[in-house]
Amino acid sequence: MNRALRAIARYPVIGATVLVGIVVFSLQAADMPTASTWLAVVYVAGFVVWTIIGMVRDVVRGHVGLDVLAVIAMVSTLAVGEYIASLIIVLMLSGGEALEDYAGRRATRELTALLDRSPRIAHVIEHPDAVDSDQVRDVPADDVAVGDVLLVRPAEIVPVDAELLTEAGSFDESSITGESMPVTRTAGEEVLSGAVNGQRAVRVRALRRSADSQYQQIVALVREAQESRAPVVRLADRFAIPFTAASLAIAGAAWGLSGDPTRFAEVLVLATPCPLLIAAPVAFLGGLSRAAKAGVIIKGGAVIEQLARVRSAAFDKTGTLTEGRPDLVDVRPADGFDPDEVLGLAAAAEQYSSHVLAEGIRRAAADRGIVVSAATEAREAATNGVTAVIDGRTVVVGKPAYVASLAPDTERLSLEPGQAAAYVAVDGRFAGALVLADDPRPETASVVAWLREHDVERVTMLTGDAHPTAEAIGRSVGIDDVRAELLPGQKVLLAAQLRPRPVLMVGDGVNDAPVLAAADVGIAMGAKGATAAGDAASAVILQDSLAKVADAVAIGRHTLRVAFAAIWIGIGLSIGLMLIATTGLIPAVAGALTQEFVDLAAILYALRALTGPAVTLPAVAGPEGSVPATPAQTSG
Known part of the structure; x- marks a missing residue:
């Protein structure tokens, strides 16, 4: 009644x-x-x-x-x-x-489920320095401040992006990444907001406010998608x-x-x-919901219609076609410099950079036990490099042309295919280079082949990396049209000139935001939290997998x-x-x-x-051998 x-x-x-x-x-x-x-x-x-x-x-x-x-x-x-x-x-x-x-x-x-699960309450621990203290006060998730220590009880939703303080914990991240199996995090690792805690209570320290956390970014994207007609x-x-x-x-x-x-x-x-x-x-609306279930948030029906008609695709390289986790393979110091000294100075300067190579340099210094000094001054020239004052010395780390403009004796290195180098100068003198390698994602060649098989007539790479590295990666994944050493503005211009249209652009970094916004359809690899790229993009992939690009196009069609x-x-x-x-x-x-x-x-x-048929990526012979055909998603 x-x-x-x-x-x-x-x-x-x-x-x-x-x-x-x-x-x-x-x-x-x-x-x-x-x-x-x-x-x-x-x-x-x-x-x-x-x-x-x-x-x-x-x-x-x-x-x-x-x-x-x-x-x-x-x-x-x-x-x-x-x-x-x-x-x-x-x-x-x-x-x-x-x-x-x-x-x-x-x-x-599926979209509504994401909104309904949005974290609302957080348990802030009153005296976090007391190891056994679980005295908490409940506050709205929006009121959590960076640095607050929170208690997350069993089966509760993590309210903000946070660092795990407890020795270990198990979390269900399926609503964020689409990964169906619980993942185990250890102390010091990041736990994403929206993840569901396992069977034991854990302590976490807030890394971001609620509005800046991963799940709230997803919720904002979902609301934008729902409002588009x-x-x-x-x-x-x-x-x-x-x-x-x-x-x-x-x-x-x-x-x-x-x-x-x-x-x-x-x-x-x-x-x-x-x-x-x-x-x-x-x-x-059904297409938007199916895409959300597959781990892709599409910002409205207009994007679905464009995805269905895509005829050209452009990709950034680092973090998109490649794993985005370059590892240091060699340190080549110039005369008068020690390898550990070059690595330590570079890592100190790269503390203030968001570039993916910077993470690899910092990680290598930590692995070697090198003490990284703090900088008294630091600034970053987008896409070119960083300049920092370390222990009274001016250290520059970046692209060869940028470093050479400040240190004329800079010498370019001969690199193997797939390698990249960060050049280092100290007090206006060339100090050496750090060689890193970033392998292609295992699914990249199959995704490129799938796009070609499904009426995408042109596939190109737009990257700021050096020509030899870009071309080597392009060859290994099946992309012949490679445009390298580009600034963000040049990427935008080239994307505007690509034919036939509509043009799909896929990228992951802050520097990709302009070209993602300029493309007919921009897809951001958002699993690692590239907020600026996600804001500018037409769709955001929540899982760290390029196979979701094929899913998005297939769902659109x-x-x-x-x-x-x-x-x-x-x-x-x-x-x-x-x-x-x-x-x-x-x-x-x-x-x-x-x-x-x-x-x-x-x-x-x-x-x-x-519902719809599963996307099956074709088997492609890559540099490591044959890649088997794999389903990019399950149907329905």
Whole structure:
């Protein structure tokens, strides 16, 4: 009973229409046909006026009003005395809102689950220095400050990105990364917000505020995706005028050939706009939800439509085509410098850099037990290098051209394919170079091959790295078109010039943000928290796997096919039934009821966007041998 009352309160027009229908039938049963007719006419006329006002608002916003067919159908059924049919049309239109809500909830189940699981409460430990103290105060997750020590109880959600203080813990990160198995973290490792703690309570230290944490970034992306309806409008507008014209033409012909105006109304009650108004949006929402389940947050239906049409793809190299974890393989000091000295100074300067090579240099110094001094001054020239003052010495680490501009005696090294070098200068003198190697991801060659097999005509690499390294990586993964040593602005220019379009760009770093924003579709590898890139991108991959690019493209194409198929199912059934109605075989009341089944068929078909075939990456022979064909995701 309570559920029924809530439904009536949520959809008052449905309740009012049902009530009017009951009263109309009661008046007819009481042999009061005039009263029942006038009640139906007044109610339907009021609904027609309300619908026309909404249509005018849509036209002002630049959208074609598809409800014009329903309005004409209601007016025509009233004009020929088929007021029961007109009430059914009112019920159909008002019920369409409820049907859309149901289908929308079903289609966005995965997206909504992410929002519902958003952490809200955190347990802040009052006296964290006391080892056995578990005295806590509960605060909103948004109020947690960086450095707060938190208690996360068993099965609770980690409220913010944090460092694990307990010796070890097990966490379910499936809502963030899509990884179904729990992962074990040890003391000192980062635990992402949104992860579900295992069976033991753990202590963590907040690394970021809630708004800056990984899960909240995902939630923001999801909200943006849910609020986007642009392609739905375009699809509806694309079909609205032709469908309206065809429906009116069939109805007019039926009237003209039969000489009976009732035939006009009987045809139009079957001209349903719901496949355009509801089925297409449901298909796009289903695609967004399926992508979220696969570990890709797509920022709205417009992106899905672009993904479905992608014809060129461009990739950044480091962290995108490659693992993004370069390891130090050699230190080549210049005369007068010691290898450990060069590595220590470089690591000290690179403390202040976000470049992926910097992480490898810092890690190598730590592994060798080299003490890294603090800098008294540091600055970074984006994509070029860093300059820092270490123990009174000016240290520069970066690209050869940048270092050579400050140390003219810089000598370029001869590198093996796939290697990269960070050049070091001290007090204006060349001090040596650090050689690092970053291997391609094992799935990269298969992803490139899959794109080529699926109508992506051009695949290119846009990178700021040196030509020899970039070309070696390109050859190993099957990319012949390699553009290297590019600045961010040059990447943007080249992406704008790529043909054919639309162009997909995939990157992972802060420096990729401009080109991701400039591409027709930008996909950010967001598993490692590249927030700026994620903000600029059209879609964000939550797992550290390039295979999700193939998933995103496949989901986009499947979703668009389902949306168009749902539209054509609705239109095809409607036109077929309208042609039958021209013969007078379908009375107006039966036609209005039949229209509901047409709507339901189109909407149920649109929900097929929630499932789809698995993406299987082809086997490709790479530098390490043959890479087996692997499923990029599971179906449905």
